Amino acid sequence: MAFYFRPDDVPELAGLSSWEQRVLMRGTFLRERAISTVVLLLAVLGSVQFVINPLIEKFLPTVRTDNMVYAAILVVWLLLLMKARDIILMNQLRPKFAAKRAEQKAAEIAKLEAERAAQAEKPAAE
Numbered sequence: 001m002a003f004y005f006r007p008d009d010v011p012e013l014a015g016l017s018s019w020e021q022r023v024l025m026r027g028t029f030l031r032e033r034a035i036s037t038v039v040l041l042l043a044v045l046g047s048v049q050f051v052i053n054p055l056i057e058k059f060l061p062t063v064r065t066d067n068m069v070y071a072a073i074l075v076v077w078l079l080l081l082m083k084a085r086d087i088i089l090m091n092q093l094r095p096k097f098a099a100k101r102a103e104q105k106a107a108e109i110a111k112l113e114a115e116r117a118a119q120a121e122k123p124a125a126e
Contacts, residue, residue, distance in 0.1 A: 003091055010090060012097035025086070028100060029093055040085050044078055052077060 004010045007021045016024065026033065052073070056063050063069050 005087055007090060010094060010097070012094050012101060024097060024100065025090055025093070029089075029096060032089060032093060036085050036089055040081060044081055047081070048074065048077070 007013050007018075007025065013021050013024065053064075056070070056073070063073070
């Protein structure tokens with residue numbers, strides 16, 4: 001199975017605008033998103049405590065005293081982990097994206113058929 005890094009490359013998201021991709025990826029599967037957020041929180045806390053802080057102490061010991069630089073490092077680390085989480089979720093949820101797109105397409109077709117049937121009944125009634 002292919003692994004994608006950008007939503008534009010995912011076949012199940014092809015043909016959607018970037019806003020529609022964002023809504024589908026971030027707003028549809030809330031349970032998966034909530035679970036991944038808890039995992040992300042644990043990863044951030046663990047990696048800061050056991051990876052980032054020891055590396056800073058070893059290589060840049062004065063950075064911890066400069067609050068702005070330290071905060072910037074932590075924010076960048078958080079954003080990198082969030083991007084990694086989004087990439088992993090995007091690849092894991094591909095079958096669900098396809099199912100959701102199929103549901104949306106079926107709803108559109110049903111709506112069009114209902115409109116067509118309503119228009120066909122109008123001339124017959126007149």
